[in-house]
Amino acid sequence: YPFIILSLWGMIMTSSICLRQTDLKSLIAYSSVSHMGLVIVAALMQSTLSFMGATTLMIAHGLTSSMLFCLANTNYERIHSRTLMLARGLQTALPLMCIWWLMASLTNLALPPTINLLGELKVIVASFSWSNFSIILLGLNTVITGLYSLYMFVTSQRGKFTHHLHP
Secondary structure (H helix, E strand, O other): OOHHHHHHHHHHHHHHHHHOOOHHHHHHHHHHHHHHHHHHHHHHHHHHHHHHHHHHHHHHHHHHHHHHHHHHHHHHHOOOOOOOHHHHHHHHHOOOOOOHHHHHHHHOOOOOOOOOHHHHHHHHHHHHHOOHHHHHHHHHHHHHHHHHHHHHHHEEEEEOOOOOOOO
């Protein structure tokens, strides 16, 4: 049981780190660590539902993280910087890529009907049957995940386009 609590706490800490990141690749990497913390929680609970949730989350994580890292690399190839503050307003310069960023961000925050939501719900239900206290930590992590996913999208795509960039 102490490792489950430690994994839950680690998820919240790495999600909180994501809120302060200015480097796009670091934000995505810390997001991956947070999502894998949820997989560890599910695996340590050792129930059928938690194992199904962990498997679903691993598949979803592989697809979502690959998409986010691909988009981050595409941004880097266009503007030669990974800093979020320098990449503002890319929606005006690259509107189709903005749609891909929106889909990747919404998938990362487990918006319905994505596979991420299915996996997270399975793990949340399994952990709630394990301990009622875990729902507080998982709920907090879900809110923070939504915040940094939207922060990543809004910071990189919206705002005034910086004209020193030549995409």
